[in-house]
Amino acid sequence: xxxxxxxxxxxxxxxxxxxxxxxxxxxxxxxxxxxxxxxxxxxxxxxxxxxxxxxxxxxxxxxxxxxxxxxxxxxxxxxxxxxxxxxxxxxxxxxxxxxxxxxxxxxxxxxxxxxxxxxxxxxxxxxxxxxxxxxxxxxxxxxxxxxxxxxxxxxxxxxxxxxxxxxxxxxxxxxxxxxxxxxxxxxxxxxxxxxxxxxxxxxxxxxxxxxxxxxxxxxxxxxxxxxxxxxxxxxxxxxxxxxxxxxxxxxxxxxxxxxxxxxxxxxxxxxxxxxxxxxxxxxxxxxxxxxxxxxxxxxxxxxxxxxxxxxxxxxxxxxxxxxxxxxxxxxxx
Amino acid sequence: xxxxxxxxxxxxxxxxxxxxxxxxxxxxxxxxxxxxxxxxxxxxxxxxxxxxxxxxxxxxxxxxxxxxxxxxxxxxxxxxxxxxxxxxxxxxxxxxxxxxxxxxxxxxxxxxxxxxxxxxxxxxxxxxxxxxxxxxxxxxxxxxxxxxxxxxxxxxxxxxxxxxxxxxxxxxxxxxxxxxxxxxxxxxxxxxxxxxxxxxxxxxxxxxxxxxxxxxxxxxxxxxxxxxxxxxxxxxxxxxxxxxxxxxxxxxxxxxxxxxxxxxxxxxxxxxxxxxxxxxxxxxxxxxxxxxxxxxxxxxxxxxxxxxxxxxxxxxxxxxxxxxxxxxxxx
Numbered sequence: 100x101x102x103x104x105x106x107x108x109x110x111x112x113x114x115x116x117x118x119x120x121x122x123x124x125x126x127x128x129x130x131x132x133x134x135x136x137x138x139x140x141x142x143x144x145x146x147x148x149x150x151x152x153x154x155x156x157x158x159x160x161x162x163x164x165x166x167x168x169x170x171x172x173x174x175x176x177x178x179x180x181x182x183x184x185x186x187x188x189x190x191x192x193x194x195x196x197x198x199x200x201x202x203x204x205x206x207x208x209x210x211x212x213x214x215x216x217x218x219x220x221x222x223x224x225x226x227x228x229x230x231x232x233x234x235x236x237x238x239x240x241x242x243x244x245x246x247x248x249x250x251x252x253x254x255x256x257x258x259x260x261x262x263x264x265x266x267x268x269x270x271x272x273x274x275x276x277x278x279x280x281x282x283x284x285x286x287x288x289x290x291x292x293x294x295x296x297x298x299x300x301x302x303x304x305x306x307x308x309x310x311x312x313x314x315x316x317x318x319x320x321x322x323x324x325x326x327x328x329x330x331x332x333x334x335x336x337x338x339x340x341x342x343x344x345x346x347x348x349x350x351x352x353x354x355x356x357x358x359x360x361x362x363x364x365x366x367x368x369x370x371x372x373x374x375x376x377x378x379x380x381x382x383x384x385x386x387x388x389x390x391x392x393x394x395x396x397x398x399x400x401x402x403x404x405x406x407x408x409x410x411x412x413x414x415x416x417x418x419x420x421x422x423x424x425x426x427x428x429x430x431x432x
Numbered sequence: 433x434x435x436x437x438x439x440x441x442x443x444x445x446x447x448x449x450x451x452x453x454x455x456x457x458x459x460x461x462x463x464x465x466x467x468x469x470x471x472x473x474x475x476x477x478x479x480x481x482x483x484x485x486x487x488x489x490x491x492x493x494x495x496x497x498x499x500x501x502x503x504x505x506x507x508x509x510x511x512x513x514x515x516x517x518x519x520x521x522x523x524x525x526x527x528x529x530x531x532x533x534x535x536x537x538x539x540x541x542x543x544x545x546x547x548x549x550x551x552x553x554x555x556x557x558x559x560x561x562x563x564x565x566x567x568x569x570x571x572x573x574x575x576x577x578x579x580x581x582x583x584x585x586x587x588x589x590x591x592x593x594x595x596x597x598x599x600x601x602x603x604x605x606x607x608x609x610x611x612x613x614x615x616x617x618x619x620x621x622x623x624x625x626x627x628x629x630x631x632x633x634x635x636x637x638x639x640x641x642x643x644x645x646x647x648x649x650x651x652x653x654x655x656x657x658x659x660x661x662x663x664x665x666x667x668x669x670x671x672x673x674x675x676x677x678x679x680x681x682x683x684x685x686x687x688x689x690x691x692x693x694x695x696x697x698x699x700x701x702x703x704x705x706x707x708x709x710x711x712x713x714x715x716x717x718x719x720x721x722x723x724x725x726x727x728x729x730x731x732x733x734x735x736x737x738x739x740x741x742x743x744x745x746x747x748x749x750x751x752x753x754x755x756x757x758x759x760x761x762x763x
Binding site for chain 1: 474498500546550551552554555556557560561563564565567568569570571575624672674684686687689696697726728729730731732733734735736738739742743759
């Protein structure tokens with residue numbers, strides 16, 4: 100017992116920390132940091148250019164990253180469960196190539212879309228089998244499939260770009276209730292996944308797996324089945340994102356979305372997802388996606404070279420994971 | 433038959449060697465030209481850069497980390513050395529080696545510091561620095577290529593002239609690096625500590641190993657060797673391009689390392705295995721054009737190789753666990 104205490108019960112009562120006030124709990128959440136950064140970025144950007152006060156302009160800019168943002172939502176859940184997937188950008192390219200090639204060779208559109216989405220599912224299942232079935236580390240497995248999927252896309256599509264029919268092109272120009280379709284899709288996906296992760300048993304189990312996989316298994320959680328569904332969802336999200344990307348660009352090449360894994364991981368990390376698993380929210384990634392769009396658009400408006408933007412993204416990734424780690428290590432004590 | 437299979441799995445180097453021989457035999461039967469000395473020269477000229485990168489990546493993976501920024505470090509140090517040649521044509525040609533290796537070490541040290549000081553996972557840090565260093569490469573070079581005329585002819589001669597047997601200098605250099613890595617990992621205290629750290633990161637500090645210094649050193653070496661590969665890139669190809677130089681290098685290197693029997697779970701891996709892995713990839717790359725396979729299949733092959741190597745690695749580990757259990761049961 101400590102020297103200050105007279106009787107043991109009094110000491111232990113003092114030792115037990117009182118619950119933090121709600122405002123403190125909210126303040127030390129990483130999402131609060133993301134929101135604060137988002138507001139700062141908006142103010143800074145609107146000082147830079149008055150365009151940023153125009154909601155339509157921001158929405159239009161968002162369509163450029165909506166595909167990555169949708170995948171980042173699922174990636175957040177994968178990271179919370181203690182795994183990682185670096186292959187979605189390549190999976191996106193491969194399913195888009197398969198879809199476009201199928202359509203070009205005369206397969207009807209609905210079937211081509213089915214092929215695209217089906218291939219995404221297959222890729223997700225393959226990742227899942229390697230990581231969960233064979234117990235291989237997801238980091239290296241998905242580095243391998245990152246190379247493999249993009250490589251297969253290059254083999255089947257070659258170096259030329261495949262054009263798509265006029266009517267398929269331009270999903271980003273379609274407005275539903277004043278919002279571009281990809282943005283609507285992102286909003287719906289955020290809402291659904293946010294509810295799944297935050298309010299369902301399945302969602303809570305993902306957190307438990309990420310916090311302590313062994314304990315979760317002993318508690319009767321079907322860790323393998325849950326992780327498998329996450330990887331399959333990842334494949335599904337990648338193929339859908341690939342189809343949106345294709346519609347926005349109007350043509351497909353094997354290098355579609357090349358290096359996109361950086362932005363996806365960055366969105367998850369900026370949103371306060373803990374890289375070692377067990378912590379993070381869809382809300383955080385949702386806010387981070389907008390933050391990243393403002394930053395990227397701001398850099399474009401400020402006439403920064405794409406290379407400089409690459410540098411900034413790299414720095415952001417490192418800074419955001421240092422910050423998130425610092426926040427969590429403070430709250431853990 | 434089963435015993436032969438077991439032997440090949442346990443002595444991984446022998447297994448890869450058999451694969452190389454079989455592969456060359458099959459390709460040689462289909463295209464006799466593959467087995468000529470000329471073709472051997474082509475294969476050998478393909479491997480030096482990957483060999484040096486693979487030595488770096490081997491050390492990192494043995495320490496149970498991974499370095500994705502190798503290609504960007506190669507590009508950055510190559511472009512800075514190239515710019516030095518462009519702006520100061522009067523400097524002796526060998527200064528490029530010091531500049532490139534020095535810059536590479538610096539970049540590697542930054543990786544190492546981020547990983548050790550902030551306790552971050554290497555994969556995310558190096559994913560970040562992969563794009564950070566690549567971006568810096570564009571910024572410092574103003575996105576301009578270093579053309580052929582700026583690279584000193586003595587440097588280019590390293591890849592063309594030969595001290596003996598018609599084998600260019602650059603190949604001796606690569607094998608020299610491999611030999612040095614062998615001596616370092618097998619015959620120095622620090623070298624063995626890398627293996628100890630990788631096989632059990634919890635036990636290593638208890639045995640008095642300074643985990644942070646060893647990790648820092650591994651990443652600095654990785655940077656230094658990437659820098660060396662950078663200047664040799666300039667020598668081999670005679671130009672440095674900010675967008676091409678070194679992109680995708682990390683995947684080739686990881687493929688070579690894991691096919692060479694380095695376990696991704698850390699602590700296991702030999703220089704000989706890695707060298708053989710590099711040679712196998714070199715043979716495959718050289719055979720593709722002869723077999724009429726388009727060059728676009730390269731990436732798919734690297735990816736497939738990584739996955740296959742992981743599967744082999746797993747089956748070896750399972751056997752090891754089974755053997756241990758059998759031993760215990762007997763005792």
